[in-house]
Amino acid sequence: MPPRFDPSTRAMSQEPTQERASDRYNARAVEPRWQKIWKERGVFRTRNDDPRPKFYVLEMFPYPSGRIHIGHGRNYVMGDVLARYKRMAGFNVLHPMGWDAFGLPAENAAIERRVHPKEWTYENIATMREQLQLLGLSLDWDREIATCDPSYYVEQQRIFLDFLDNGLAYRKESEVNWDPVDNTVLANEQVIDGRGWRSGAVVERRKLSQWFFRITAFAQELLDAIDTLDRWPDKVRLMQRNWIGRSEGLEVLFEFARGEAPAGADAVKVYTTRPDTLYGASFLALSPDHPLTRDLAGKNQALAAFVAECKKGGTSAEEIETQEKLGFDTGLKVVHPLDDKRTVPVFVANFVLMDYGTGAIFGCPAHDQRDLDFARKYALPVVPVVLPPDTDAGAFAIGDVAYDGDGTLINSGFLDGMSVPDAKEAVARRLERFRVGGEPQGTRKVNFRLRDWGISRQRYWGCPIPVIHCESCGPVGVPRADLPVLLPEDVTFDRPGNPLDRAKAWREVACPKCGKPARRETDTMDTFVDSSWYFLRYASDNAQQPLDKAAVGHWLPVDQYIGGIEHAILHLLYSRFFTRALKACGRIDLEEPFAGLFTQGMIVHETYKDQDGKWLFPEEVKVLGTGKAVKIDDGTPVAVSPPEKMSKSKRNVVAPEAVADTYGVDCARWFMLSDTPPERDSEWTQGGIEGAWRFVQRIWRLVNEAIELGAPAAANRPDAFGEPALALRRAAHALAAQVADDVERLRFNVAVAHVYEFTNAFASAVAAARGAAPVPADLAYALREAAEIAVLVISPMTPHLAEECWATLGHEGLVAEAGWPRVDAALLRRDTVTLPIQINGKKRDDIVVPREATTAEVEEAVLQLESVRKALDGRAPKRIIVVPQRIVNVVA
RNA sequence: GCGGGCGUGGCGGAACUGGUAGACGCAGCGGACUCAAAAUCCGCCGUCCUCACGGAUAUGUCGGUUCGAGUCCGACCGCCCGCACCA
Numbered sequence: 001m002p003p004r005f006d007p008s009t010r011a012m013s014q015e016p017t018q019e020r021a022s023d024r025y026n027a028r029a030v031e032p033r034w035q036k037i038w039k040e041r042g043v044f045r046t047r048n049d050d051p052r053p054k055f056y057v058l059e060m061f062p063y064p065s066g067r068i069h070i071g072h073g074r075n076y077v078m079g080d081v082l083a084r085y086k087r088m089a090g091f092n093v094l095h096p097m098g099w100d101a102f103g104l105p106a107e108n109a110a111i112e113r114r115v116h117p118k119e120w121t122y123e124n125i126a127t128m129r130e131q132l133q134l135l136g137l138s139l140d141w142d143r144e145i146a147t148c149d150p151s152y153y154v155e156q157q158r159i160f161l162d163f164l165d166n167g168l169a170y171r172k173e174s175e176v177n178w179d180p181v182d183n184t185v186l187a188n189e190q191v192i193d194g195r196g197w198r199s200g201a202v203v204e205r206r207k208l209s210q211w212f213f214r215i216t217a218f219a220q221e222l223l224d225a226i227d228t229l230d231r232w233p234d235k236v237r238l239m240q241r242n243w244i245g246r247s248e249g250l251e252v253l254f255e256f257a258r259g260e261a262p263a264g265a266d267a268v269k270v271y272t273t274r275p276d277t278l279y280g281a282s283f284l285a286l287s288p289d290h291p292l293t294r295d296l297a298g299k300n301q302a303l304a305a306f307v308a309e310c311k312k313g314g315t316s317a318e319e320i321e322t323q324e325k326l327g328f329d330t331g332l333k334v335v336h337p338l339d340d341k342r343t344v345p346v347f348v349a350n351f352v353l354m355d356y357g358t359g360a361i362f363g364c365p366a367h368d369q370r371d372l373d374f375a376r377k378y379a380l381p382v383v384p385v386v387l388p389p390d391t392d393a394g395a396f397a398i399g400d401v402a403y404d405g406d407g408t409l410i411n412s413g414f415l416d417g418m419s420v421p422d423a424k425e426a427v428a429r430r431l432e433r434f435r436v437g438g439e440p441q442g443t444r445k446v447n448f449r450l451r452d453w454g455i456s457r458q459r460y461w462g463c464p465i466p467v468i469h470c471e472s473c474g475p476v477g478v479p480r481a482d483l484p485v486l487l488p489e490d491v492t493f494d495r496p497g498n499p500l501d502r503a504k505a506w507r508e509v510a511c512p513k514c515g516k517p518a519r520r521e522t523d524t525m526d527t528f529v530d531s532s533w534y535f536l537r538y539a540s541d542n543a544q545q546p547l548d549k550a551a552v553g554h555w556l557p558v559d560q561y562i563g564g565i566e567h568a569i570l571h572l573l574y575s576r577f578f579t580r581a582l583k584a585c586g587r588i589d590l591e592e593p594f595a596g597l598f599t600q601g602m603i604v605h606e607t608y609k610d611q612d613g614k615w616l617f618p619e620e621v622k623v624l625g626t627g628k629a630v631k632i633d634d635g636t637p638v639a640v641s642p643p644e645k646m647s648k649s650k651r652n653v654v655a656p657e658a659v660a661d662t663y664g665v666d667c668a669r670w671f672m673l674s675d676t677p678p679e680r681d682s683e684w685t686q687g688g689i690e691g692a693w694r695f696v697q698r699i700w701r702l703v704n705e706a707i708e709l710g711a712p713a714a715a716n717r718p719d720a721f722g723e724p725a726l727a728l729r730r731a732a733h734a735l736a737a738q739v740a741d742d743v744e745r746l747r748f749n750v751a752v753a754h755v756y757e758f759t760n761a762f763a764s765a766v767a768a769a770r771g772a773a774p775v776p777a778d779l780a781y782a783l784r785e786a787a788e789i790a791v792l793v794i795s796p797m798t799p800h801l802a803e804e805c806w807a808t809l810g811h812e813g814l815v816a817e818a819g820w821p822r823v824d825a826a827l828l829r830r831d832t833v834t835l836p837i838q839i840n841g842k843k844r845d846d847i848v849v850p851r852e853a854t855t856a857e858v859e860e861a862v863l864q865l866e867s868v869r870k871a872l873d874g875r876a877p878k879r880i881i882v883v884p885q886r887i888v889n890v891v892a
Numbered sequence: 893g894c895g896g897g898c899g900u901g902g903c904g905g906a907a908c909u910g911g912u913a914g915a916c917g918c919a920g921c922g923g924a925c926u927c928a929a930a931a932u933c934c935g936c937c938g939u940c941c942u943c944a945c946g947g948a949u950a951u952g953u954c955g956g957u958u959c960g961a962g963u964c965c966g967a968c969c970g971c972c973c974g975c976a977c978c979a
Contacts, residue, residue, distance in 0.1 A: 013932090060979095061974090064977090064979090100979065102948065103978080103979065104977085104978065104979085105978085105979090139960070177977075185977070186977075187977040187978060188975095188976085188977060188978080190977080190978085191977095197899080212896075227946065235895095238895085238896070239895075239896060242894090242895055242896080243895090243974095243975085265951080273911075296965050299911090318893080318894090318974090320893090322893055322894095323893090325893095351893085355908040355976095369893080370893070370894095373893095397926095428899070430937055434918085450976095453976080454976080454977080456977095457977065459975090459977090526977070527977095527978090527979065528976095528977095528979080531979080550932095556956090563896095564979095565974085565979095566895090566973085566974075567979080568974075569974075569975085569976085570976065570979095571979080661928095674904085674916090674917070674918095675904045675905060675916085675917060675918080676903075676904060676905070678908095680898085680904095680905095681903075681972095682904080683903095683905095685918080686906090687903095687918055687919070688904085688917085688918070690918090691917065691918060694931095695917090696896070698932095747904070748918095749906085749916090750905095750906070750915095750916090751918080752916075753905085753915065753916035753917075754915095754916080755916090756915095756916050756917065756918060757915075760916090780909050834910095834912095836911080838911085838912080838959085838960070840959080840960090841958095841959065841960045842960095843912050846912080867948085878959085879917045879959060880959090882912090883911060886911055886912095887912070887960085888911095889911080889959050890959090890961095891959050891962060
């Protein structure tokens with residue numbers, strides 16, 4: 001083990017004879033003691049019948065992947081600061097923790113290390129629970145849950161049956177990534193460059209019959225309610241709006257040209273949001289999955305081959321849309337809906353998604369980039385039909401870039417001269433009147449990009465879907481009395497595919513309806529289902545009633561939810577759907593689960609590689625500054641790369657235990673809150689943690705000095721305060737007010753800066769007191785008051801240090817149970833203000849005026865200023881702008 | 893491809909709703925204390941001109957609105973993130 005910087009041992013070795021015990025704060029000894037006391041006294045246990053106003057703080061629960069590194073700790077520490085602060089501010093705080101415990105990594109571990117997913121998961125939970133407890137988080141561990149526990153997922157199975165009964169769960173066919181070598185379904189992340197991550201085989205898209213939740217039934221509602229989420233980041237709200245993707249458009253029927261209609265189809269239905277560009281249509285494109293494509297491919301070998309080619313590669317939108325645009329000319333032609341003399345060719349194209357709209361589009365190359373790329377490739381006409389404003393029609397031509405802006409219609413028959421919105425309306429009106437086979441040729445249609453949520457996973461380690469398939473009765477819900485459907489434990493992972501398919505004894509059951517032999521559903525639920533209601537589970541302190549309507553009514557919505565931006569769409573949208581769906585089923589009375597949302601950034605760290613290109617742990621490296629570093633054991637040079645997300649594979653991780661041993665947990669907490677705004681990525685550095693260590697020591701020293709020099713605990717307040725006692729009191733009360741505001745707004749880095757600012761003032765006051773003998777009574781009082789306020793204020797951030805200081809100050813109770821310091825508003829008010837004086841917008845002077853000075857008084861005073869008189873040089877000012885209590889600008 | 897975000901000293905960043913740009917911390921430099929070092933304390937610290945007082949300039953680039961722009965608007969450049977089976 002390489003030597004590590006250890007400030008406490010370094011400090012211990014120096015002149016121990018001159019030190020008093022109080023000179024050094026020994027976090028390693030102090031922190032476990034307070035954690036034990038918190039635990040023994042049950043300080044953070046929450047009761048549902050507590051009469052104080054509620055506040056629910058929740059950080060997104062972790063996946064138990066093994067061990068946590070310090071990077072995982074940031075959002076828990078931020079949540080903890082808020083929870084501790086809110087407790088001090090008089091709230092009954094719910095701050096629970098649990099485990100998102102189902103999922104793919106456990107199965108990978110089972111395959112790679114021959115350990116059962118359950119065993120692997122629970123071992124990880126035990127390790128990570130201990131690590132989280134090390135951070136001193138004020139969590140109610142009595143409410144801990146794990147989603148893989150039958151006591152949790154039994155309720156999830158009941159919810160599934162509720163959804164089934166209410167038409168919110170159904171089966172349909174959908175595509176998956178299929179690995180033809182491993183014979184297994186792959187997650188998008190398991191598809192790398194179109195190949196399976198384990199087998200390397202080219203991935204195919206394949207259809208399977210799967211379970212879906214009808215989230216689209218709430219599409220409009222989910223969209224509308226985003227407006228009410230005013231304590232969510234705008235960014236997330238926008239991402240959700242775009243994800244739901246409401247569009248208003250027109251479904252248009254394109255009839256096949258005479259004599260060309262393939263069997264069973266007279267027309268193709270196309271969805272468009274740009275009916276105004278209809279005259280610019282130069283082709284029609286069908287999705288490779290369109291029913292018509294399938295019919296045609298049955299009779300056309302070349303088309304079948306093309307469709308097969310399209311099915312290669314993954315199912316993600318990213319892959320589909322970045323592929324080269326490919327088309328296959330079917331040879332068929334359709335008649336232009338607005339001009340029966342024109343026909344356009346029908347292609348099958350790989351970029352047309354079956355899941356959106358009708359699975360068929362018309363292409364207007366001039367005004368859609370994808371269509372333009374396609375048209376150029378297949379030499380189709382490009383006719384501009386929208387002329388940008390202030391453009392000459394003769395000079396306007398489309399090159400490589402489509403024009404999707406506003407303008408005036410051209411080359412468009414009866415639409416010529418109209419604006420885009422007018423043309424949209426005119427086309428809709430006309431096509432609504434036209435008939436094709438008795439149907440209107442055009443139908444206005446609101447479309448959503450949002451698709452129903454496919455929850456089937458062909459995997460073992462997930463919540464079993466409580467359904468039995470019967471030859472005669474079809475899919476039948478498992479009777480509630482028979483729940484939970486437990487995962488069978490005697491399964492093997494030595495072969496590819498879903499072990500549940502092979503668990504014969506478990507799979508083969510009698511049909512609950514007719515009693516005939518039937519088989520269990522072997523798909524399990526997407527783990528997003530597990531995380532769509534866990535925040536409701538915490539509200540109930542009763543394991544028998546995991547989803548308790550009254551408890552949910554009391555605690556929900558979550559007042560502050562904290563988690564990574566990577567969950568901005570799916571997890572949050574699914575959870576919003578779930579509360580609505582549960583309400584529709586009568587289970588709860590809640591629509592929006594999260595009133596406040598905060599998305600925190602990650603902790604990043606530099607990466608190090610030795611001369612052989614091997615990754616090195618930070619503790620193996622000595623950083624010399626100026627970007628250079630060497631290996632500690634042999635002094636060879638180390639390549640330093642910019643900070644990135646902590647990950648085991650790159651070894652740029654810091655273990656919480658190591659930080660706790662060397663500096664103490666409070667230093668880690670303080671550092672995680674310092675400097676960087678919480679929503680941004682923050683870099684973990686040696687310098688930073690050492691700065692935190694200096695701060696902790698400084699507070700300890702100052703508090704002890706203040707005790708020595710200050711008034712005793714119960715001293716009476718003097719009637720009058722002179723400077724500098726008044727200045728110190730002002731600083732202390734301002735600190736309490738500022739930090740309260742900073743924490744409420746989750747601006748932890750600013751709170752830290754305010755504490756530093758105060759600490760500097762406090763240190764000056766202590767130094768002044770040390771110089772005065774005896775210390776005047778007013779300053780003595782102010783010193784003690786300042787020390788107490790400081791300790792209370794830092795306690796949400798560095799709770800162990802605060803408890804130790806609080807006890808040293810002579811208090812019997814715990815800081816964890818103390819109230820936030822009462823701020824004396826009179827101390828924050830100033831009688832005079834300093835106004836900066838600008839001349840022509842540049843600052844030239846300052847002026848001190850009474851706080852209540854009128855504009856006229858300020859103007860008069862400003863004109864007397866030497867600097868202003870000089871600048872005006874006898875002339876009258878053109879203008880004087882006085883912003884009360886802010887600034888004065890003299891326009892000369 | 894589609895969607896979203898972010899650019900301020902050597903570094904992390906502060907600046908409430910358009911009102912003194914650079915708070916606070918890190919690093920650095922100088923000094924005190926010390927036999928010496930560490931720790932601690934004091935001072936300096938965007939750039940340029942000036943002995944100094946002070947002035948000019950400065951928030952990715954260019955332009956606009958305004959008495960006044962880091963903040964608002966437009967264009968551009970650069971970096972980052974998400975995209976439905978990772979959680």
